[in-house]
Amino acid sequence: MYDKLIKEHQLDLNKYRTAWAFMVGNPWENSSDARIQINPTMFEEADQLAKLVLDGTKTATASALSGYDEGEHIPEVDGKFDILLDGHGKPVCAITTTKVYLVKFDQVSSEHAFKEGEGDRSLLYWREVHENFFKEFGLFAHDMDIVCEEFEVIAKF
Template sequence: MGNHEPLDETLGALPEGPAGTPLKPFLLAFPGPLRDQLVEAVLTGAKVSTTGLLAEYEAEDEELPPVGERSALIDSDGREVAVLEVTEVRVLRLGDVGLQHAIDEGEGHSSVAEWRAAHERFWHGDEMREALGDPGFTVDDDTMVVAERFRVVERLAPAA
């Protein structure tokens, strides 16, 4: 599920990027069981892609990540658990997301329909609608999404 939910969590010092600047946080879903599941899937290598709504970027006035950008994967406790590198970014219609992308999200979906149903439940949830500032937000085939691929560059040691 998308990684561009509002950053309303308190984060510690993030690992450093170029020129000693902190890495941007890479957030999957909202803190809780779903985020925990997705972070674990990234750390085991099952999850190498994610899908967010273009509307999330627009609502946060955020630019799409460039290929090569590194960020810190954040768990539900606000800890940095890995450094990720973006390897591909595509903007496409939700109706054009293919099976390989759905499988690569590492959530166990065996069809695009399964993948889409799970994402629609998330995107139509109260937390997402609140984050977008639109209580009636819904998606359809023409909704624009951001499909990202990434790789784990470094696993970070848990804080003592």
């Protein structure tokens, strides 16, 4: 689907992993995935987060380890790249993972919160927003495992 775009930007097609947006599930696929919950602000939020990545403010993200399906791999530093989509499914850039580590929710650092680039970039803001998000999906616990991922933009579209 993205072969032409990948070639145009002189990226190695063999290193392409997947395309995704900052939202739960993929609303552009026909899917019975119960995790997909369309809400009016979801697309707007995905657009805002993609812009933060493009301007270099957002260089990290986090997810709940318990939110991964059995057999689903967590991000890894493997030299591959993903295509980041905006809230409307349009490719905005290619990113590669540079660091991945697991930490308990209450142990996420202020440095990581800053790298996520959201709100005032404080740890307090990060905890509030992520606690609310994880609660929506019944995943929250103060001692839950968080997958912290850092990435860099390797091509802008």
